[in-house]
Amino acid sequence: MKILAISGSLRAGSYSTQLLRTAAGLTDIQLWTGLAGVPPFSEDHEDEPPQAVQAMKAEVSSADALLIATPEYNASIPGQLKNALDWLSRPHRECALTGKPVAVVGVSPSDYGADWSQQDLRKVLGVCGAQVVERRLCVPRADTAFDATGQLRDPAVQVTLTLLLDDLSAMARVPV
Template sequence: MTDILVLVGSLRAASTNRQLAEAAVALAPEGANLSIYEGHGALPLYNEDVDVEGQLPAAVVEYRAAIAAADAVLVVTPQHNGTIPANLKNAIDWSSRPYGTSAISGKPVAIIGTAFGEHGGAWAQNEARKAYGIAGARVVESTSVAVPLSVVRFAETHPQDDAEIVEQLNVFLAEFVADLESESEAVAA
């Protein structure tokens, strides 16, 4: 079983990105377990003075443990002012430490999302890929989903009830899980 931790960049309970994440969880292919992590909104702003082993806030310890326990991370992010939401950047910062031995080092990370704009949050997705890559993650760039005009598209329809979105998510998830499996096979060989 491949365990994929899902981080939603929007903290709003009814956000379209949360709905997209819920659809991905519901569509998890056989052999994959996707679970939405609820605690990253409780992380304090990253401060190296607070990042002291043995004195870390409980939210940080839990978050780093969840990242470490996962086989991969799926980020579902909106776009805020042309980039990623502050809470997602903060989560990346906490997951990137300690440098070189962090929970995110070498961890496969894929990024998808939806946004009100016509490009579906592509800028935010690119920014998230860049930040995770610099943090040491193995960013999966071979597959993605960017859904434009989310506020209109999902005004009355949940993404899991939209046949086109379901198809996009099924293709994305199959490709992401196949990438993870081929990496596991290569490491085992």
């Protein structure tokens, strides 16, 4: 099974990317790192998208499931992540997200663990036709959530991450 992980953050020291690396230590996950190279969406080019978009669509299409980690920027989804989802959803007849199992996680320095951005991301994914895992994972206080080796400090958060990955894997095994 191929689970493709996408971090909504472009920052080198991203907590979202760290959360995905932690998840990769629990199951076989491939981290996709091409988000920064995806150009702004233009409907003028949706039938002949740029090479970076074609590569992204191929990666997402070949995955059995997606794990998306989002930070929270101004109480919502980072622009570059939303831009990528716009490309993935178009043209509608070729939406790479239709029926795709997707789990959403979030991490933030706030006490809310990117809850609002996760809500927005779940909404966008649902509109695109993805099958969104119900289990939620909000990791608050990102600056203290990980130890020096990059592992989650809170055992309860670690258990929830494991259960979420189990849910995602189970959903990916069920035919649509």
